[in-house]
Amino acid sequence: MFIEGKIKSYITERGFGFIAIEGESKDLFFHIKDFPNKSVEPKIGEKLKFRIVEDNGKLKADQIVRLDLKQNTADLEAHLPQRSYANHNASPRFNKRSPKGGIFTIVGLIVIAVLAVLVYNKYQDYRQAQQLKAQQLIEQQAQFVEQQREALGNLPVEVLSEQGHRNLEDQTYSTNKPRSEKVSASIDKQNGVQHQQSSQFKCDGRTHCSQMRSYEEAVFFLRNCPGTQMDGNNDGQPCERQFGR
Template sequence: MFVEGKIKSYITERGFGFIAIEGESKDLFFHIKDFPNKSVEPKLGEKLKFRIVEENGKLKADQIVRLDLKQNTAVLEDVPQQRPYTNNSASPRFNERSSKGRIFTIIGLIVIAVLAVVVYNKYQDYRQTQQLKAQQLMQQQVQIVEQQREALGDLPDRVLSEEGQRNLEDQTYLTNKPRSEKVSASIEKQNAVQHQQSSQFKCDGRTHCSQMRSYEEAVFFLRNCPGTQMDGNNDGEPCERQFRR
Protein backbone atom coordinates (compact mmCIF):
# COMPACT_ATOMS: atom_id res chain seq x y z
CA MET A 1 0.00 0.00 0.00
CA PHE A 2 1.10 3.55 -0.73
CA VAL A 3 2.19 5.91 2.01
CA GLU A 4 2.62 9.69 1.79
CA GLY A 5 5.44 11.78 3.19
CA LYS A 6 7.69 14.80 2.57
CA ILE A 7 11.36 15.01 1.64
CA LYS A 8 13.28 15.91 4.76
CA SER A 9 16.80 15.90 3.38
CA TYR A 10 18.60 15.21 0.12
CA ILE A 11 22.32 14.93 -0.71
CA THR A 12 22.79 15.90 -4.35
CA GLU A 13 26.37 14.63 -4.67
CA ARG A 14 25.42 11.13 -3.46
CA GLY A 15 21.93 10.95 -4.93
CA PHE A 16 19.94 9.91 -1.88
CA GLY A 17 18.00 11.38 1.06
CA PHE A 18 15.33 10.73 3.67
CA ILE A 19 11.53 11.09 3.79
CA ALA A 20 9.59 12.19 6.92
CA ILE A 21 6.38 10.18 7.37
CA GLU A 22 3.60 11.68 9.47
CA GLY A 23 3.12 9.69 12.68
CA GLU A 24 6.51 7.95 12.27
CA SER A 25 9.52 8.89 14.36
CA LYS A 26 12.04 7.32 12.00
CA ASP A 27 12.74 8.74 8.57
CA LEU A 28 12.64 6.52 5.45
CA PHE A 29 15.57 6.22 3.04
CA PHE A 30 15.14 6.91 -0.70
CA HIS A 31 17.44 6.98 -3.76
CA ILE A 32 17.20 9.16 -6.87
CA LYS A 33 17.18 6.09 -9.12
CA ASP A 34 13.69 5.25 -7.75
CA PHE A 35 12.26 8.61 -8.87
CA PRO A 36 10.14 8.53 -12.02
CA ASN A 37 11.63 11.82 -13.27
CA LYS A 38 15.32 12.05 -12.48
CA SER A 39 15.91 15.21 -14.54
CA VAL A 40 14.13 17.34 -11.89
CA GLU A 41 16.11 17.41 -8.66
CA PRO A 42 14.13 16.54 -5.45
CA LYS A 43 13.32 19.54 -3.27
CA LEU A 44 12.99 19.76 0.50
CA GLY A 45 9.34 19.59 1.62
CA GLU A 46 8.20 18.02 -1.64
CA LYS A 47 5.26 15.64 -1.19
CA LEU A 48 5.72 12.06 -2.27
CA LYS A 49 3.62 8.95 -2.43
CA PHE A 50 5.47 5.62 -2.32
CA ARG A 51 5.60 2.01 -1.16
CA ILE A 52 7.85 0.85 1.68
CA VAL A 53 9.97 -2.13 0.66
CA GLU A 54 12.89 -3.99 2.21
CA GLU A 55 16.22 -4.21 0.41
CA ASN A 56 19.32 -5.82 1.91
CA GLY A 57 17.71 -5.86 5.35
CA LYS A 58 16.83 -2.16 5.24
CA LEU A 59 13.59 -0.32 4.52
CA LYS A 60 13.43 2.14 1.63
CA ALA A 61 10.93 3.99 -0.53
CA ASP A 62 9.98 2.44 -3.87
CA GLN A 63 7.57 3.25 -6.75
CA ILE A 64 7.79 6.93 -5.77
CA VAL A 65 5.16 9.33 -7.14
CA ARG A 66 5.98 13.02 -6.98
CA LEU A 67 2.70 14.62 -5.96
CA ASP A 68 3.80 18.26 -6.19
CA LEU A 69 5.44 17.69 -9.56
CA LYS A 70 2.37 15.90 -10.87
CA GLN A 71 0.12 18.80 -9.79
CA ASN A 72 2.39 21.34 -11.48
CA THR A 73 2.34 19.27 -14.65
CA ALA A 74 -1.45 19.07 -14.55
CA VAL A 75 -1.68 22.84 -14.12
CA LEU A 76 0.58 23.36 -17.12
CA GLU A 77 -1.53 21.00 -19.20
CA ASP A 78 -4.71 22.92 -18.28
CA VAL A 79 -3.23 26.25 -19.45
CA PRO A 80 -4.24 26.79 -23.11
CA GLN A 81 -1.33 27.07 -25.44
CA GLN A 82 -0.91 30.50 -26.92
CA ARG A 83 -0.05 30.89 -30.51
CA PRO A 84 3.18 32.69 -31.21
CA TYR A 85 2.71 36.34 -31.89
CA THR A 86 3.11 37.24 -35.47
CA ASN A 87 3.45 40.80 -36.51
CA ASN A 88 1.25 41.02 -39.55
CA SER A 89 2.46 44.54 -40.14
CA ALA A 90 5.86 43.11 -41.12
CA SER A 91 4.40 41.17 -44.04
CA PRO A 92 3.76 44.19 -46.26
CA ARG A 93 7.29 45.41 -45.59
CA PHE A 94 8.68 42.01 -46.45
CA ASN A 95 6.61 41.90 -49.63
CA GLU A 96 7.75 45.42 -50.48
CA ARG A 97 11.39 44.47 -49.98
CA SER A 98 10.90 41.34 -52.05
CA SER A 99 9.35 43.30 -54.90
CA LYS A 100 12.14 45.87 -54.74
CA GLY A 101 14.69 43.07 -54.84
CA ARG A 102 13.08 41.64 -57.97
CA ILE A 103 13.04 45.07 -59.60
CA PHE A 104 16.74 45.59 -58.85
CA THR A 105 17.51 42.15 -60.23
CA ILE A 106 15.67 42.89 -63.48
CA ILE A 107 17.41 46.26 -63.79
CA GLY A 108 20.77 44.58 -63.22
CA LEU A 109 20.07 42.02 -65.94
CA ILE A 110 19.06 44.77 -68.37
CA VAL A 111 22.26 46.70 -67.63
CA ILE A 112 24.36 43.58 -68.18
CA ALA A 113 22.61 42.89 -71.50
CA VAL A 114 23.19 46.48 -72.68
CA LEU A 115 26.85 46.32 -71.72
CA ALA A 116 27.21 43.01 -73.57
CA VAL A 117 25.72 44.55 -76.74
CA VAL A 118 28.02 47.57 -76.48
CA VAL A 119 31.11 45.40 -76.01
CA TYR A 120 30.11 43.18 -78.95
CA ASN A 121 29.62 46.20 -81.23
CA LYS A 122 33.00 47.59 -80.22
CA TYR A 123 34.59 44.24 -80.96
CA GLN A 124 32.99 44.18 -84.42
CA ASP A 125 34.21 47.72 -85.08
CA TYR A 126 37.69 46.70 -83.99
CA ARG A 127 37.68 43.72 -86.37
CA GLN A 128 36.53 45.87 -89.28
CA THR A 129 39.22 48.42 -88.50
CA GLN A 130 41.89 45.71 -88.46
CA GLN A 131 40.64 44.32 -91.77
CA LEU A 132 40.73 47.77 -93.35
CA LYS A 133 44.27 48.29 -92.08
CA ALA A 134 45.32 44.93 -93.51
CA GLN A 135 43.80 45.82 -96.88
CA GLN A 136 45.52 49.20 -96.85
CA LEU A 137 48.86 47.57 -96.08
CA MET A 138 48.38 45.12 -98.93
CA GLN A 139 47.56 47.96 -101.31
CA GLN A 140 50.60 49.91 -100.13
CA GLN A 141 52.81 46.87 -100.72
CA VAL A 142 51.40 46.44 -104.22
CA GLN A 143 52.07 50.11 -104.94
CA ILE A 144 55.61 49.82 -103.60
CA VAL A 145 56.28 46.80 -105.83
CA GLU A 146 54.88 48.62 -108.85
CA GLN A 147 57.01 51.66 -108.08
CA GLN A 148 60.11 49.48 -107.77
CA ARG A 149 59.35 47.82 -111.07
CA GLU A 150 58.89 51.19 -112.75
CA ALA A 151 62.18 52.41 -111.25
CA LEU A 152 64.11 49.29 -112.29
CA GLY A 153 62.49 49.00 -115.68
CA ASP A 154 60.24 46.46 -117.29
CA LEU A 155 62.83 44.61 -119.39
CA PRO A 156 62.61 41.35 -117.37
CA ASP A 157 58.82 41.36 -117.73
CA ARG A 158 59.07 41.63 -121.51
CA VAL A 159 61.68 38.93 -121.54
CA LEU A 160 59.48 36.68 -119.43
CA SER A 161 56.43 37.37 -121.56
CA GLU A 162 58.35 36.61 -124.74
CA GLU A 163 59.81 33.53 -123.09
CA GLY A 164 56.33 32.38 -122.01
CA GLN A 165 55.02 32.81 -125.55
CA ARG A 166 57.92 30.79 -126.89
CA ASN A 167 57.33 28.11 -124.24
CA LEU A 168 53.71 27.83 -125.36
CA GLU A 169 54.76 27.51 -128.98
CA ASP A 170 57.47 24.99 -128.10
CA GLN A 171 55.07 22.97 -125.99
CA THR A 172 52.57 22.82 -128.86
CA TYR A 173 55.34 21.80 -131.20
CA LEU A 174 56.83 19.22 -128.84
CA THR A 175 53.51 17.45 -128.29
CA ASN A 176 53.52 16.46 -131.96
CA LYS A 177 57.17 15.32 -132.11
CA PRO A 178 58.72 12.00 -131.05
CA ARG A 179 60.54 11.67 -127.68
CA SER A 180 64.06 12.14 -129.07
CA GLU A 181 63.06 15.28 -130.90
CA LYS A 182 61.32 16.56 -127.76
CA VAL A 183 64.50 16.16 -125.72
CA SER A 184 66.53 17.92 -128.38
CA ALA A 185 64.01 20.72 -128.56
CA SER A 186 64.11 21.15 -124.76
CA ILE A 187 67.90 21.34 -124.79
CA GLU A 188 67.83 23.84 -127.60
CA LYS A 189 65.30 25.88 -125.70
CA GLN A 190 67.48 25.98 -122.55
CA ASN A 191 70.49 26.95 -124.60
CA ALA A 192 68.48 29.70 -126.27
CA VAL A 193 67.36 31.06 -122.88
CA GLN A 194 70.91 31.02 -121.55
CA HIS A 195 72.16 32.69 -124.72
CA GLN A 196 69.49 35.35 -124.42
CA GLN A 197 70.36 35.98 -120.76
CA SER A 198 74.05 36.14 -121.55
CA SER A 199 73.31 38.67 -124.28
CA GLN A 200 71.19 40.77 -121.90
CA PHE A 201 73.46 40.62 -118.83
CA LYS A 202 77.19 40.92 -118.46
CA CYS A 203 79.62 40.78 -115.56
CA ASP A 204 80.29 44.38 -114.61
CA GLY A 205 81.68 44.00 -111.06
CA ARG A 206 78.35 43.91 -109.18
CA THR A 207 78.29 41.25 -106.41
CA HIS A 208 75.34 42.01 -104.08
CA CYS A 209 71.58 41.40 -104.31
CA SER A 210 70.76 45.08 -103.79
CA GLN A 211 72.52 45.74 -107.13
CA MET A 212 70.33 43.26 -109.04
CA ARG A 213 67.28 44.42 -110.99
CA SER A 214 65.68 40.97 -111.49
CA TYR A 215 65.92 37.39 -110.35
CA GLU A 216 67.19 36.31 -113.80
CA GLU A 217 69.99 38.85 -113.60
CA ALA A 218 70.95 37.54 -110.13
CA VAL A 219 71.01 33.96 -111.48
CA PHE A 220 73.23 35.03 -114.38
CA PHE A 221 75.71 36.79 -112.07
CA LEU A 222 75.78 33.83 -109.65
CA ARG A 223 76.49 31.32 -112.41
CA ASN A 224 78.82 33.35 -114.62
CA CYS A 225 80.48 36.10 -112.59
CA PRO A 226 83.16 35.46 -109.93
CA GLY A 227 83.09 36.91 -106.40
CA THR A 228 79.31 37.24 -106.06
CA GLN A 229 77.79 37.29 -102.55
CA MET A 230 74.15 36.50 -103.27
CA ASP A 231 73.76 32.87 -102.13
CA GLY A 232 74.29 32.73 -98.37
CA ASN A 233 73.01 29.16 -97.91
CA ASN A 234 74.70 27.81 -101.05
CA ASP A 235 71.54 26.27 -102.49
CA GLY A 236 71.94 27.71 -105.97
CA GLU A 237 69.09 30.23 -105.48
CA PRO A 238 70.34 33.84 -105.24
CA CYS A 239 68.60 36.71 -103.46
CA GLU A 240 65.72 34.62 -102.15
CA ARG A 241 64.44 37.25 -99.72
CA GLN A 242 64.64 40.09 -102.21
CA PHE A 243 62.77 38.27 -104.98
CA ARG A 244 60.66 36.10 -102.64
CA ARG A 245 61.81 32.77 -103.94
Protein backbone atom coordinates (compact mmCIF):
# COMPACT_ATOMS: atom_id res chain seq x y z
CA MET A 1 0.00 0.00 0.00
CA PHE A 2 1.22 3.47 -0.93
CA ILE A 3 1.36 6.19 1.69
CA GLU A 4 2.30 9.86 1.43
CA GLY A 5 4.85 12.00 3.21
CA LYS A 6 7.20 14.99 2.86
CA ILE A 7 10.96 15.15 2.69
CA LYS A 8 12.18 16.33 6.09
CA SER A 9 15.93 16.25 5.42
CA TYR A 10 18.36 15.29 2.67
CA ILE A 11 22.18 15.02 2.68
CA THR A 12 23.40 15.66 -0.86
CA GLU A 13 26.94 14.40 -0.29
CA ARG A 14 25.74 11.03 1.00
CA GLY A 15 22.63 10.65 -1.19
CA PHE A 16 20.06 9.86 1.49
CA GLY A 17 17.55 11.58 3.80
CA PHE A 18 14.36 11.14 5.85
CA ILE A 19 10.65 11.46 5.18
CA ALA A 20 8.15 12.79 7.71
CA ILE A 21 4.87 10.85 7.70
CA GLU A 22 1.77 12.49 9.10
CA GLY A 23 0.64 10.77 12.32
CA GLU A 24 4.00 8.97 12.74
CA SER A 25 6.55 10.07 15.30
CA LYS A 26 9.48 8.33 13.63
CA ASP A 27 10.86 9.52 10.27
CA LEU A 28 11.35 7.04 7.40
CA PHE A 29 14.75 6.57 5.69
CA PHE A 30 15.08 6.95 1.86
CA HIS A 31 17.96 6.77 -0.62
CA ILE A 32 18.40 8.68 -3.87
CA LYS A 33 18.83 5.42 -5.81
CA ASP A 34 15.14 4.67 -5.18
CA PHE A 35 13.99 7.92 -6.83
CA PRO A 36 12.55 7.62 -10.36
CA ASN A 37 14.28 10.85 -11.50
CA LYS A 38 17.73 11.16 -9.99
CA SER A 39 18.73 14.13 -12.16
CA VAL A 40 16.50 16.47 -10.10
CA GLU A 41 17.77 16.73 -6.53
CA PRO A 42 15.18 16.06 -3.77
CA LYS A 43 14.01 19.22 -1.96
CA ILE A 44 12.92 19.62 1.66
CA GLY A 45 9.12 19.75 1.87
CA GLU A 46 8.65 17.88 -1.45
CA LYS A 47 5.63 15.56 -1.42
CA LEU A 48 6.23 11.87 -2.07
CA LYS A 49 4.16 8.75 -2.45
CA PHE A 50 5.89 5.45 -1.63
CA ARG A 51 5.77 1.97 -0.14
CA ILE A 52 7.45 0.99 3.12
CA VAL A 53 9.72 -2.04 2.81
CA GLU A 54 12.25 -3.76 5.05
CA ASP A 55 15.93 -3.79 4.06
CA ASN A 56 18.48 -5.58 6.26
CA GLY A 57 16.17 -5.35 9.27
CA LYS A 58 15.42 -1.64 8.76
CA LEU A 59 12.44 0.11 7.21
CA LYS A 60 12.85 2.40 4.22
CA ALA A 61 10.87 4.03 1.38
CA ASP A 62 10.66 2.21 -1.94
CA GLN A 63 8.91 2.71 -5.32
CA ILE A 64 8.94 6.44 -4.67
CA VAL A 65 6.69 8.73 -6.72
CA ARG A 66 7.54 12.46 -6.69
CA LEU A 67 4.15 14.12 -6.53
CA ASP A 68 5.35 17.72 -6.71
CA LEU A 69 7.73 17.01 -9.59
CA LYS A 70 4.97 15.21 -11.48
CA GLN A 71 2.55 18.07 -10.94
CA ASN A 72 5.12 20.66 -12.01
CA THR A 73 5.82 18.73 -15.20
CA ALA A 74 2.11 18.47 -16.00
CA ASP A 75 1.64 22.21 -15.39
CA LEU A 76 4.61 23.04 -17.60
CA GLU A 77 3.26 20.92 -20.46
CA ALA A 78 -0.18 22.50 -20.08
CA HIS A 79 1.25 26.01 -20.48
CA LEU A 80 3.40 25.20 -23.49
CA PRO A 81 1.97 26.49 -26.83
CA GLN A 82 0.47 23.77 -28.95
CA ARG A 83 2.17 23.25 -32.31
CA SER A 84 0.80 21.69 -35.45
CA TYR A 85 3.49 19.14 -36.31
CA ALA A 86 1.60 18.15 -39.40
CA ASN A 87 2.45 21.48 -41.01
CA HIS A 88 5.97 21.90 -39.65
CA ASN A 89 7.59 18.49 -40.06
CA ALA A 90 9.54 19.36 -43.15
CA SER A 91 10.61 22.29 -45.21
CA PRO A 92 8.20 23.27 -48.01
CA ARG A 93 10.85 22.48 -50.59
CA PHE A 94 10.71 18.83 -49.48
CA ASN A 95 6.90 18.71 -49.37
CA LYS A 96 6.70 19.51 -53.04
CA ARG A 97 8.54 17.59 -55.68
CA SER A 98 11.19 19.75 -57.27
CA PRO A 99 10.82 19.98 -61.09
CA LYS A 100 14.58 20.35 -61.41
CA GLY A 101 15.11 16.99 -59.74
CA GLY A 102 12.82 15.31 -62.29
CA ILE A 103 14.71 16.93 -65.18
CA PHE A 104 18.07 15.81 -63.83
CA THR A 105 16.76 12.25 -63.49
CA ILE A 106 15.53 12.18 -67.09
CA VAL A 107 18.81 13.62 -68.40
CA GLY A 108 20.77 11.04 -66.42
CA LEU A 109 18.74 8.18 -67.87
CA ILE A 110 19.21 9.52 -71.41
CA VAL A 111 23.00 9.75 -70.90
CA ILE A 112 23.11 6.18 -69.59
CA ALA A 113 21.10 4.92 -72.57
CA VAL A 114 23.39 6.71 -75.07
CA LEU A 115 26.50 5.29 -73.41
CA ALA A 116 25.02 1.80 -73.49
CA VAL A 117 24.31 2.11 -77.24
CA LEU A 118 27.84 3.37 -77.94
CA VAL A 119 29.41 0.52 -75.99
CA TYR A 120 27.25 -2.04 -77.79
CA ASN A 121 28.13 -0.62 -81.22
CA LYS A 122 31.81 -0.62 -80.29
CA TYR A 123 31.58 -4.28 -79.32
CA GLN A 124 29.82 -5.16 -82.58
CA ASP A 125 32.51 -3.36 -84.61
CA TYR A 126 35.19 -5.27 -82.73
CA ARG A 127 33.52 -8.62 -83.44
CA GLN A 128 33.14 -7.81 -87.14
CA ALA A 129 36.78 -6.76 -87.35
CA GLN A 130 37.89 -10.02 -85.73
CA GLN A 131 35.72 -12.10 -88.08
CA LEU A 132 37.01 -10.20 -91.11
CA LYS A 133 40.59 -10.70 -90.01
CA ALA A 134 40.06 -14.43 -89.54
CA GLN A 135 38.43 -14.70 -92.99
CA GLN A 136 41.32 -12.83 -94.60
CA LEU A 137 43.86 -15.15 -92.99
CA ILE A 138 41.95 -18.21 -94.22
CA GLU A 139 41.84 -16.81 -97.74
CA GLN A 140 45.56 -15.96 -97.62
CA GLN A 141 46.37 -19.51 -96.53
CA ALA A 142 44.28 -20.98 -99.37
CA GLN A 143 45.99 -18.67 -101.88
CA PHE A 144 49.38 -19.66 -100.56
CA VAL A 145 48.68 -23.37 -101.00
CA GLU A 146 47.35 -22.77 -104.51
CA GLN A 147 50.45 -20.74 -105.42
CA GLN A 148 52.65 -23.56 -104.13
CA ARG A 149 50.86 -26.03 -106.39
CA GLU A 150 51.28 -23.75 -109.39
CA ALA A 151 54.97 -23.14 -108.67
CA LEU A 152 55.99 -26.72 -107.81
CA GLY A 153 53.79 -28.68 -110.20
CA ASN A 154 52.91 -32.29 -109.31
CA LEU A 155 54.14 -32.15 -105.72
CA PRO A 156 53.05 -34.96 -103.33
CA VAL A 157 50.13 -34.12 -101.10
CA GLU A 158 52.24 -34.79 -97.99
CA VAL A 159 54.68 -32.06 -98.88
CA LEU A 160 51.92 -29.54 -99.56
CA SER A 161 50.21 -30.51 -96.30
CA GLU A 162 53.42 -30.06 -94.35
CA GLN A 163 54.09 -26.70 -95.92
CA GLY A 164 50.45 -25.63 -95.54
CA HIS A 165 50.68 -25.96 -91.76
CA ARG A 166 53.49 -23.45 -91.36
CA ASN A 167 53.27 -20.68 -88.83
CA LEU A 168 50.47 -18.24 -89.67
CA GLU A 169 52.74 -15.25 -89.49
CA ASP A 170 55.18 -16.83 -91.96
CA GLN A 171 52.30 -17.48 -94.35
CA THR A 172 51.08 -13.88 -94.14
CA TYR A 173 54.58 -12.55 -94.72
CA SER A 174 55.10 -14.95 -97.64
CA THR A 175 51.89 -13.88 -99.42
CA ASN A 176 53.04 -10.26 -99.36
CA LYS A 177 56.27 -11.06 -101.32
CA PRO A 178 56.58 -10.61 -105.10
CA ARG A 179 55.62 -13.70 -107.12
CA SER A 180 59.20 -14.33 -108.28
CA GLU A 181 60.38 -14.46 -104.66
CA LYS A 182 57.50 -16.80 -103.69
CA VAL A 183 58.31 -19.22 -106.53
CA SER A 184 61.99 -19.18 -105.62
CA ALA A 185 61.21 -19.79 -101.95
CA SER A 186 58.86 -22.67 -102.80
CA ILE A 187 61.47 -24.32 -105.06
CA ASP A 188 64.09 -23.95 -102.32
CA LYS A 189 61.73 -25.64 -99.84
CA GLN A 190 61.05 -28.47 -102.31
CA ASN A 191 64.74 -28.97 -102.94
CA GLY A 192 65.26 -29.04 -99.20
CA VAL A 193 62.59 -31.75 -98.83
CA GLN A 194 64.08 -33.78 -101.65
CA HIS A 195 67.57 -33.39 -100.23
CA GLN A 196 66.32 -34.55 -96.84
CA GLN A 197 64.68 -37.61 -98.42
CA SER A 198 67.84 -38.34 -100.47
CA SER A 199 69.94 -38.34 -97.34
CA GLN A 200 67.44 -40.62 -95.60
CA PHE A 201 66.78 -43.17 -98.39
CA LYS A 202 69.16 -44.84 -100.88
CA CYS A 203 68.59 -46.89 -104.02
CA ASP A 204 69.56 -50.45 -103.12
CA GLY A 205 67.87 -52.58 -105.78
CA ARG A 206 64.44 -52.90 -104.20
CA THR A 207 61.58 -52.48 -106.70
CA HIS A 208 58.33 -53.75 -105.09
CA CYS A 209 55.91 -52.23 -102.54
CA SER A 210 56.30 -55.19 -100.19
CA GLN A 211 59.91 -54.14 -99.74
CA MET A 212 59.04 -50.58 -98.68
CA ARG A 213 58.91 -49.59 -95.05
CA SER A 214 57.03 -46.28 -95.48
CA TYR A 215 55.12 -44.30 -98.07
CA GLU A 216 57.89 -41.67 -98.16
CA GLU A 217 60.45 -44.38 -98.95
CA ALA A 218 58.21 -45.69 -101.78
CA VAL A 219 57.92 -42.15 -103.22
CA PHE A 220 61.71 -41.78 -103.14
CA PHE A 221 62.31 -45.13 -104.90
CA LEU A 222 59.63 -44.36 -107.53
CA ARG A 223 61.22 -41.04 -108.42
CA ASN A 224 64.89 -41.77 -108.03
CA CYS A 225 65.56 -45.48 -108.54
CA PRO A 226 65.27 -47.34 -111.91
CA GLY A 227 63.15 -50.47 -112.49
CA THR A 228 60.61 -49.90 -109.74
CA GLN A 229 57.21 -51.63 -110.05
CA MET A 230 55.17 -49.74 -107.47
CA ASP A 231 52.87 -47.48 -109.55
CA GLY A 232 50.49 -49.70 -111.53
CA ASN A 233 48.12 -46.92 -112.63
CA ASN A 234 50.94 -44.43 -113.36
CA ASP A 235 49.42 -41.64 -111.27
CA GLY A 236 52.65 -40.82 -109.42
CA GLN A 237 51.36 -42.37 -106.17
CA PRO A 238 53.18 -45.62 -105.27
CA CYS A 239 51.85 -48.44 -103.12
CA GLU A 240 48.44 -46.88 -102.60
CA ARG A 241 46.76 -50.00 -101.19
CA GLN A 242 49.65 -50.88 -98.91
CA PHE A 243 49.77 -47.46 -97.31
CA GLY A 244 46.06 -46.61 -97.53
CA ARG A 245 46.39 -43.82 -100.08
